[in-house]
Amino acid sequence: MKKEHKTETAPEGQALTPEMEPKREKQFYPDYLAEIIFCALVGFELLLIVAMAWPPPLGRVIDFTRQFQPRSEWYFLWLFEVLLYFPGRSAFIGAVVFPVVYFLLLMMIPFIDRGRNGRFKAKIVAWTLLGLFIFFTALRVIRDTWPNLFS
Amino acid sequence: MERRAFLRKAVFSFFSLSGISLGVAAAFLYPARPGARKEQDVYLMDEDDLPRRGVRMVTFSVHSDEHDVTMVNRVFVVGSPEGVIALSPVCTHLGCFVNWDANRKEFICPCHGAKYTMRGEIISGPQPRPLMQLPLKVDHGKVYLGVKV
Amino acid sequence: MGRMLAWLDERFHVIKPHRRFLQRRIPDGLNYAYCFGGLAFTFFLVLAGTGLLLSIYYIPSEKEAYRSIVMINETVLFGWLIRSLHKWAASFFIVSIILHTIRVFATRSYRPPRELNWMVGSLTFLVAMASAFTGYLLPWDQRAYWATEVGTAMIQTIPFAGDALMLAVRGSNEVSGATLIRFYSIHVLFLPLCMGLLLWMHFHMIKRQGIAKRL
Numbered sequence: 359m360k361k362e363h364k365t366e367t368a369p370e371g372q373a374l375t376p377e378m379e380p381k382r383e384k385q386f387y388p389d390y391l392a393e394i395i396f397c398a399l400v401g402f403e404l405l406l407i408v409a410m411a412w413p414p415p416l417g418r419v420i421d422f423t424r425q426f427q428p429r430s431e432w433y434f435l436w437l438f439e440v441l442l443y444f445p446g447r448s449a450f451i452g453a454v455v456f457p458v459v460y461f462l463l464l465m466m467i468p469f470i471d472r473g474r475n476g477r478f479k480a481k482i483v484a485w486t487l488l489g490l491f492i493f494f495t496a497l498r499v500i501r502d503t504w505p506n507l508f509s
Numbered sequence: 510m511e512r513r514a515f516l517r518k519a520v521f522s523f524f525s526l527s528g529i530s531l532g533v534a535a536a537f538l539y540p541a542r543p544g545a546r547k548e549q550d551v552y553l554m555d556e557d558d559l560p561r562r563g564v565r566m567v568t569f570s571v572h573s574d575e576h577d578v579t580m581v582n583r584v585f586v587v588g589s590p591e592g593v594i595a596l597s598p599v600c601t602h603l604g605c606f607v608n609w610d611a612n613r614k615e616f617i618c619p620c621h622g623a624k625y626t627m628r629g630e631i632i633s634g635p636q637p638r639p640l641m642q643l644p645l646k647v648d649h650g651k652v653y654l655g656v657k658v
Numbered sequence: 659m660g661r662m663l664a665w666l667d668e669r670f671h672v673i674k675p676h677r678r679f680l681q682r683r684i685p686d687g688l689n690y691a692y693c694f695g696g697l698a699f700t701f702f703l704v705l706a707g708t709g710l711l712l713s714i715y716y717i718p719s720e721k722e723a724y725r726s727i728v729m730i731n732e733t734v735l736f737g738w739l740i741r742s743l744h745k746w747a748a749s750f751f752i753v754s755i756i757l758h759t760i761r762v763f764a765t766r767s768y769r770p771p772r773e774l775n776w777m778v779g780s781l782t783f784l785v786a787m788a789s790a791f792t793g794y795l796l797p798w799d800q801r802a803y804w805a806t807e808v809g810t811a812m813i814q815t816i817p818f819a820g821d822a823l824m825l826a827v828r829g830s831n832e833v834s835g836a837t838l839i840r841f842y843s844i845h846v847l848f849l850p851l852c853m854g855l856l857l858w859m860h861f862h863m864i865k866r867q868g869i870a871k872r873l
């Protein structure tokens with residue numbers, strides 16, 4: 359980097375005395391902290407309600423002689439779905455290349471947003487990534503709900 | 510100069526040592542004797558019970574001495590004009606167990622829908638290979654299955 | 659400030675060095691979309707707390723894992739609640755991280771000097787997914803077994819090194835007791851340590867760089 363980075367925030371911690379500042383600006387403490395704590399409490403409350411209402415059921419004992427339809431957690435459904443499109447020896451692409459490339463693209467977004475059309479490029483990448491996640495998750499859910507829709 | 514050379518050496522040794530340590534850690538994590546599996550003959554059924562035509566799911570139990578556990582497992586015994594074979598239920602795609610669909614006369618994997626014929630050949634789906642055949646042995650009217658434990 | 663706090667601060671010396679940080683002005687225009695990071699952290703704390711509790715009763719062995727889960731669910735006082743909280747908090751955690759990432763992207767807060775923090779944040783996401791994956795095996799029931807079977811078999815598809823890598827992950831040819839212990843250790847020791855380190859970096863950079871101004 360040629361120049362030193364500028365931080366776009368207010369210069370660090372000038373103690374604000376009331377005379378200097380007629381209308382007190384929001385500070386990290388206590389204003390912002392209070393908001394965070396409020397959010398945290400609401401979030402925890404929500405979690406508690408959900409956890410009490412829907413405790414996870416006990417699974418079945420492992421039994422190789424029983425028919426079983428494996429299911430993954432909702433946040434892995436999209437990866438599960440992607441596997442379908444890479445048959446045979448290309449399974450590698452769906453199972454490994456796709457997730458790795460996906461993750462690298464996510465991580466590299468700040469470097470994609472460079473130059474004149476940077477933000478535009480970054481937007482395309484980011485919304486594509488989010489779109490893929492939603493699209494494949496939705497497909498999987500549809501398949502699981504109506505198993506015979508596509509066959 | 511003395512000092513610099515010494516420092517450089519120190520830094521160099523530090524990084525080499527770290528590298529070696531990482532290597533040792535990786536080797537430590539790699540399971541010991543992973544390939545050490547012995548084939549074991551397990552009694553399945555009497556020769557008279559072998560299906561002449563059709564698919565029968567047979568369950569059997571094997572004891573693994575190394576892990577000291579007994580596992581109940583299953584295998585498909587398939588009879589057809591070409592002879593009797595034993596098919597491993599492990600889908601060659603990613604290892605789910607396939608089920609026999611008696612109406613459609615095919616093996617169907619519940620994971621990603623791989624389909625195999627009655628003799629384990631690929632019909633459709635993401636699987637790279639046909640179902641694996643396991644060795645069947647007949648000895649004095651009893652049928653044994655060769656399982657790797 | 660209470661006298662107790664003052665007494666403590668005299669030994670720990672945290673308040674003065676952090677005064678600048680505590681009194682720092684917060685840019686205008688922040689709204690509640692900015693709370694998802696804090697929310698994610700809240701759920702991480704819940705995960706850590708309930709996870710520690712569960713580890714008291716859980717037995718990471720092929721023969722006893724399932725039974726110990728049954729015991730937690732049915733005999734231990736509030737066991738079902740702790741288990742439920744741990745499970746749901748994982749989902750809430752991942753939702754919060756996703757929303758937080760969307761917020762950071764939408765406000766373009768990833769630009770220099772915050773690009774490194776974006777990368778650290780992405781890594782926390784990876785570690786979160788890995789934790790979810792390893793934790794899923796621990797109940798040692800049908801669902802757990804088969805999900806792990808498929809998930810680890812994915813590694814095997816890598817050309818040449820696939821078999822060796824899969825063995826290193828499973829610890830045996832099939833998903834077995836060896837896999838269970840591996841995943842247990844990774845789930846309760848390796849990954850939480852990684853996560854702690856990443857979060858420390860994440861928060862440290864926020865402290866030093868401040869929150870990005872609204873565009």
Ligand code: HEM
Nearest residue numbers: 692695696698699759767775776779780782783868869870
């Ligand atoms: C364990 C998960 C995570 C936790 C607990 C967490 C927590 C936080 C918190 C508390 C903040 C302060 C601002 C806010 O609340 O929005 C923050 C900011 C930030 N996070 Fe995260 N985060 C996590 C994951 C991520 C991920 C996955 C990314 C990106 C891929 C990310 C990128 C960032 C960046 C760049 C900032 C600075 C934003 C700014 O200055 O406005 N974080 N994080």
Ligand code: FES
Nearest residue numbers: 600602603618621
């Ligand atoms: S594991 Fe059988 S189709 Fe994927």
